[in-house]
Amino acid sequence: MNVISVQNLTKRFGSFTAVDQISFNVEQGEIFGFLGANGAGKTTAMRMLCGLSLPSSGEAKVAGFDLYKDAEKIKKNIGYMSQKFSLYEDLTIRENIRFYGGIYGLTNAEIKEKTASLSHTLKIDDKLNTLVRALPLGWRQKISFSVAMIHKPKIVFLDEPTGGVDPVTRREFWTMIFEAANEGTTVFVTTHYMDEAEYCGRVSIMVDGKIDALGAPQELKEKFSAKDMGEVFLKLARGAKRGDD
């Protein structure tokens, strides 16, 4: 079953076409890697899929809802986390959980239960009342992923979730992603770490606003006769004409 289906999705800013007729489907429970050089149009595309920006043309359904008509319903069914913004640094972990739980309409009892289960799985029982600011980056990212999942969304969008995180925590983070996917959540993720691209079920690589390659990492490596995804990426992105940002 497709939870994301995109057809000829396009976004233009004036004469500049940031996203140029992209089409793809993502299945339920899939880990979908969304790669591209800086400024290839990843962020713009992701914003459209999250219902934050209206496409110029094309069709798209996210979590079963139309992008044009039901943007608000989409927002209820997705989770979002980015490296730049995730948790409020001047609130404690508990307060952050309560806040996001409240936003997604969880009852007080549910929030309490979530807080308990979350602190148990992440082993942060003694840190619940610590300000987020005082936590190491890796912890923060793991917590904010859990918070993004608090309302059991059908799809979770992760924008460079592991940038700058140490290698062990990075893998712990991906283990959390694997678990979420295993339980049926669709994971839509961008990353600059090419080894992480290999963790994905399928990967798309955007170049100059278009999707130039789409497939399982193994397929892509064979197709571009490359030894790893890094090489695939370099071969494709080298051809990029337009500057980033």
Add this chain to the structure above:
Amino acid sequence: MKVVSVKNIEKIFKVGKSTVTALRDISFEIEAGELFGLIGPDGSGKTTLFRILTTLMLADKGTASVDGFDVVNDYKQIRKRVGYMPGRFSLYQDLTVEENLSFFATLFNTSIEENYDLIKDIYVQIEKFKTRKAGALSGGMKQKLALSCALIHRPSVLFLDEPTTGVDAVSRKEFWDLLRNLQQQKITILVSTPYMDEASLCDRVALIQDGKILDIDSPKGITKKFNHPLWSAQADNMFKLLTDLKSLVEVNSCYPFGQEHHVTFKDVRESVNDMQARLHKLGHTSIKFKKIEAGIEDCFMDLMKG
């Protein structure tokens, strides 16, 4: 000659009522002309160390010298000699490419013409945008401009704090090529990065975590020290393989690495066939084990465990 020498540096920050030790007893030396990498995740103390060496911060303990000058007493001398590119883009966004460059040239009492040969290779790539405001440049261009500005006074030591963070793989590769060229101009380069795969591009690296140096050596030297057999494991269900391997008592460590898992066993003599049999019993199919050489990341994680 030692261009950078750091002895027992310690730095403690106050965060509210508690204190955070950013650097613990750091010591190392860098030879002239070396391309030295400081490799570690965010929050490991890289930026603090750079700020101490560029005289922007005072250490709580220990001494350090750059180009023969003490970072505390001779800070004015050091400021004439080093080039520094801070972690985030730190140029004037409302000034054009050319204005930025000539501003930094005059700041160091020199001119673009005087040292043009040094930045030529980098600057030609952005010269066609010289009347464009720096804020309107693309990420890769900004980075090249920032590097040009840091080089414009022909520094003897160049400090680059996470120049490749958040930059895509193509721009990263180009940037490292530029650094290799600069090294031939006899500039000592200190570069920090959270990307482990960039370690192999340095002459020597220091792995840093939680303010402590885990190891300092050439990239080869570091991977050679990985002293137990390392195996890559694959099976049809990779996620189940990961959890199962982690739960086996015979397994010392298991980390996902791209499309395989890197595994070490508690007993170095452990036989792969026994392992395969155990996994087979757990329902795994097409199990493959392969002996592999450790990479920097394997070593980093191994050292992190203590």
Add this chain to the structure above:
Amino acid sequence: MKQFLFFVKKEFLHVWRDKRTMFILFGMPIMQILIFGFALTNEVKNTRIAILDNSKDETTAAIINQLQASRYFDVQETIQVNSELVPAFQAGNIKLAIVFPENFQEQLLHTHSAAVQLIGDATDPNTANTLINYASAIIIDYQSNLRNQIKFPYTIKTETRMLYNPQLKGSYNFVPGVMAMVLMLVCAMMTSISIVREKEMGTMEIILVSPIVPIRVVIAKMVPYFILSAVNIGSILLLSVYVLDVPIRGSLLLLVSECLLFTITVLALGLLISSIANSQQVAMLISLMGLFLPTIMLSGFMFPIENMPLGLRIFSNIVPAKWFYMIVRNIMIKGVGFEHVWKETLILIGMTVFFMVVSIKKFKTRLE
């Protein structure tokens, strides 16, 4: 030197490229002068009043005539009975009512004394006070004319003269005040913001790791705002003289030098703020709360300092704008020379040196 000049040039580019801010910087003083000069005036002109004349004789008619003839009052309605007074005030039709008792003239002629009641709308106490004063003055004026006619032996004639500002124009008061406000905003706030912005952007890091001497950075930052302020001082003075008819009675040279001195004082204050603040918002808040409000409240230009409680009176002494306000008022309106403002000038110089020294001492050569 070249290094320094280039730094100054860079600062000018920043100001020049930020068109919106520049528009505010140049537009604001003009707006303020015009608003204060024309709109916000507490002068009394054609105020609507009501008269309840219970006597209706020659004397009351003459007094009413004089009230009507003055440009201050516009006799709006003649009320017949007492009970109409309150509704008229409530409706806001009138600000003042004058009530003559019955047999006003008779009483005045026979007993040489008669009472007239003045009722003011004191929801705005200042205006009420002024209106009552004007009305009393007109009545007293009439009375003294009367006395002259009947040649009463003992009369004390009061003759008022409003020195320096005979028309009691508000703009005489506002121009020096606006000047202080504008300089506070342009110099203190903009300088502090421009320095703090470099800290926020991270450019300060690179500048610190360069051989440039910190004091030069600081002075280079001040130059553009100093020049901007000079332009603003010029435009304020021109507007005052040619549009608001405020005279410059004293020496123009002295006035301008005092303004420039105050500009430097405020620049030093801006510098001090930048050494405390770490973000542009904080810098702006400190400038507004710590400088702008005291300038408005405690410089004497809005509220007379003499009427304040002792604590505030003492506190007002550390507000530089207070001294500047005194100096400018004395030079512009009173037309006095340096011999009458040297004390205030000295205080300003003292403050400037103090702020400069503290902020340069506090300017860090490192992060931290």
